[in-house]
Amino acid sequence: MTKQRPILGLDLDNSVFWEAQPFLDATNDQFNASVPLHEYSENHAKMWGVSPTVANKRTEWWHASGHIADLPLLPDAYEVLGTIHETHDIVPLTSRRFDHRKFTYLALAKTGLDAFLEPPIFTGFYRSGAEGKVHATKVDILQAMGAEGHLDDMLKHLGDLSVERPIARPAHPNGNVVDLAAYRRRMARRPVHGITMGNYHWNQADRLPDKVVRANNWLAALDHYKQHFAEAA
Numbered sequence: 001m002t003k004q005r006p007i008l009g010l011d012l013d014n015s016v017f018w019e020a021q022p023f024l025d026a027t028n029d030q031f032n033a034s035v036p037l038h039e040y041s042e043n044h045a046k047m048w049g050v051s052p053t054v055a056n057k058r059t060e061w062w063h064a065s066g067h068i069a070d071l072p073l074l075p076d077a078y079e080v081l082g083t084i085h086e087t088h089d090i091v092p093l094t095s096r097r098f099d100h101r102k103f104t105y106l107a108l109a110k111t112g113l114d115a116f117l118e119p120p121i122f123t124g125f126y127r128s129g130a131e132g133k134v135h136a137t138k139v140d141i142l143q144a145m146g147a148e149g150h151l152d153d154m155l156k157h158l159g160d161l162s163v164e165r166p167i168a169r170p171a172h173p174n175g176n177v178v179d180l181a182a183y184r185r186r187m188a189r190r191p192v193h194g195i196t197m198g199n200y201h202w203n204q205a206d207r208l209p210d211k212v213v214r215a216n217n218w219l220a221a222l223d224h225y226k227q228h229f230a231e232a233a
């Protein structure tokens with residue numbers, strides 16, 4: 001019987017593709033804003049100082065504009081993912097919406113990453129009722145797949161129990177209402193071995209979640225991979 005290859009989850013934006021600055025460049029230009037990188041935030045309404053409805057429309061514009069098909073790869077990501085692919089199935093998990101899959105597939109094909117990666121899973125945090133929605137946290141999906149680990153720039157996707165609003169939030173009209181206490185209980189039972197990618201202002205922490213290490217770049221991620229995952233393969 002063939003032994004099943006171990007699985008690693010992989011976030012895309014700001015983990016594999018550099019998204020933050022291209023996103024700001026395009027949206028500053030389009031919406032006459034001037035948000036600098038150090039004010040970049042996942043909470044777009046707060047970042048722009050606009051209503052959640054306006055923020056959603058702007059974010060929708062960004063994804064539909066096609067820019068995400070042309071985002072640059074972080075240095076060494078391609079080579080390192082090629083190495084990891086020798087022993088692991090790598091499953092991209094993205095909070096991008098399913099209806100923006102076309103540009104996601106295009107980016108993976110343009111960069112050649114589709115040779116190393118399984119088809120991406122669109123987790124659907126930010127939309128309900130959409131075709132192909134998964135509507136679960138990344139940790140839920142990783143556990144269901146039996147993944148050995150995950151790489152993500154966001155600590156909340158690596159089991160950070162200190163995050164206040166971990167899934168969709170009231171700012172998103174179609175979002176889940178989150179029972180934070182239940183979420184924390186669930187996460188506490190489901191530790192994910194993780195690598196947090198990058199040393200960004202949005203993933204600073206006094207203490208990383210259990211079983212999570214930081215990689216400032218992809219060569220450091222490769223070292224962690226060899227140390228934590230390669231032997232199990």
Ligand SMILES: [Mg+2]
Nearest residue numbers: 011013014153
């Ligand atoms: Mg990300």
